[in-house]
Amino acid sequence: MRLLLALIAAATAEVHRVPLTKVPRVRQSRTAFSTQRVAADLKNGDAIIIKDYQNAQYYGEISVGTPGQKLAVAFDTGSSNLWVPNKKPFLSTHRTYAHDQSSTYVRNGSKFAIQYGSGPVSGVYSRDTLRVGDIQTKSYLFAEVDDTSGLGVGYRLGKFDGILGLAWPGISVDGVPTPLQALLGSLDAPVFAFSLGDEKAGELVLGGVDETKYTGSFNYVPLQSKP
Numbered sequence: 765m766r767l768l769l770a771l772i773a774a775a776t777a778e779v780h781r782v783p784l785t786k787v788p789r790v791r792q793s794r795t796a797f798s799t800q801r802v803a804a805d806l807k808n809g810d811a812i813i814i815k816d817y818q819n820a821q822y823y824g825e826i827s828v829g830t831p832g833q834k835l836a837v838a839f840d841t842g843s844s845n846l847w848v849p850n851k852k853p854f855l856s857t858h859r860t861y862a863h864d865q866s867s868t869y870v871r872n873g874s875k876f877a878i879q880y881g882s883g884p885v886s887g888v889y890s891r892d893t894l895r896v897g898d899i900q901t902k903s904y905l906f907a908e909v910d911d912t913s914g915l916g917v918g919y920r921l922g923k924f925d926g927i928l929g930l931a932w933p934g935i936s937v938d939g940v941p942t943p944l945q946a947l948l949g950s951l952d953a954p955v956f957a958f959s960l961g962d963e964k965a966g967e968l969v970l971g972g973v974d975e976t977k978y979t980g981s982f983n984y985v986p987l988q989s990k991p
Contacts, residue, residue, distance in 0.1 A: 778952050778971060778972065779952075779969045779970065779971050779972040779973070779974060780896075780897040780898055780899050780950075780951070780969070780970040780971050781897055781967055781968070781969055781970075782824045782825075782826075782839075782896060782897040782967065782968040782969075782970065783824060783825070783965055783966075783967060784823065784824045784839075784958070784959075784960070784961070784965060784966040784967055784968055785823055785824065785825075785836070785923075785965055823836045823837060823838050823839070823923060823924040824836070824837065824839060824968055825837075826894065826895060826896050826928065827894075827895045828848055828861050828866075828892050828893070828894055828895075828906070829861065829862075829863070829865065829866030829867075829868060829869060829892045829893060830866050830867045830868040830892075830893050831866075832893070832895055833859075833861055833862065833865065833866070834859065835848050835859050835860075835861060835925040835926055836859065836923060836924050836925045836926075837924055837925065837926045837927055837928040838924040838926075838927050838928070839928050839930055839958075839968055840927050840928065840929050840930060840931070841929075841930045841931055842929075842931055843878065843880065843927065843929035843931055843935065844929040844930075844931045844932060844933060844934075844935050844936035844937075844940075844942045845876075845878060845906070845907060845927075845929050845936055845937050845940060845942070846894070846904070846906040846907065846926070846927070846928045846929065846943050847876070847878070847885060847887065847906060847907035847908070847909045847926050847927060848860075848861045848906065848907075848908065848909065848925060848926035849861065849908075849909050849910070849912060849925055849926060850862065850863070850887065850908040850909065850910055851910050853912060853913070853919070853920045855920075856920050856921075858925045859925050860925070861908060863890055863892065863908065866892055866893075868892055868893045868902065868903070869890060869891070869892045870890065870891040870892065870903060871890060871891075872888065872889040872890050872891055872905065873888050873889065873890075874888060874889045874938075875887075875888060875889075876888055876889050876907035876909070876937065876938070877937070878907075878937050880915070882914075882915050882916065882918060882919075883914030883915045883916060884914035885909045885911060885912050885914055885915060886909065886910070886911045887907050887908045887909035887910045887911065888907065888908055888910075889905055889906070889907055889908075889938075889940075890905075890906065890907070890908050891903045891904060891905050891906075892904065892906070894906065894943070894946065896928075896943065896947060896970070897968075897970060899947050899950045899951075899970065900950075901946040901947055901949075901950070904943070904946050905940050905941065906940075909926070928943050929942060929943065930942075930943070930944060930956060933945060944956070947970065950971075951970060951971035952971045952972060953971055953972055955970075955971060955972055955973065956968065956969060956970050956971075957969045957972075957973045957974065957977075959974065959977045
């Protein structure tokens with residue numbers, strides 16, 4: 765009943781919008797590696813879809829630090845931590861976070877490591893100001909990652925810089941408060957929704973739903989944790 769009431773309230777809640785960018789389809793590439801290898805590298809772990817030589821990557825922009833350093837993140841419903849890179853793979857175009865350029869950076873230094881289906885990444889924890897859409901939270905605990913080699917060539921070629929997890933607190937590495945938990949105080953309802961564009965930009969909505977983006981009614985499915 766609580767979930768039902770939360771979602772009903774969300775229909776009239778003030779929503780916060782985060783634009784999503786879609787990388788256009790790419791045709792078969794005659795590169796030194798095969799797309800079958802890329803597909804294997806990314807089979808379970810992040811928000812990149814590779815199927816029949818056609819890639820679709822959905823990502824959005826956040827900022828970290830003061831002044832805000834803009835980074836593209838994959839919004840991942842299968843993980844619960846935020847990490848951004850502080851170094852990039854050789855010859856890649858990824859943007860990186862530099863804590864020495866932020867006046868609100870607070871050192872933590874504890875080791876961070878997470879395992880995705882596509883491979884591991886690792887680094888250290890830090891605190892800084894996080895901004896998602898028009899919502900800001902101060903002194904958020906996230907990870908600066910300096911080793912993304914476990915994600916393979918898929919990350920090297922990918923358009924996202926880091927990953928922002930949207931899943932349950934129970935799977936957050938080291939029990940770190942999730943990005944959604946940090947933003948909850950600024951949301952009218954604990955709800956988020958995606959609108960994925962067809963060959964155009966989509967949108968992540970925080971704090972409610974956009975009634976112009978769907979027809980019909982919601983179906984509710986009870987969830988429970990594994991024993």
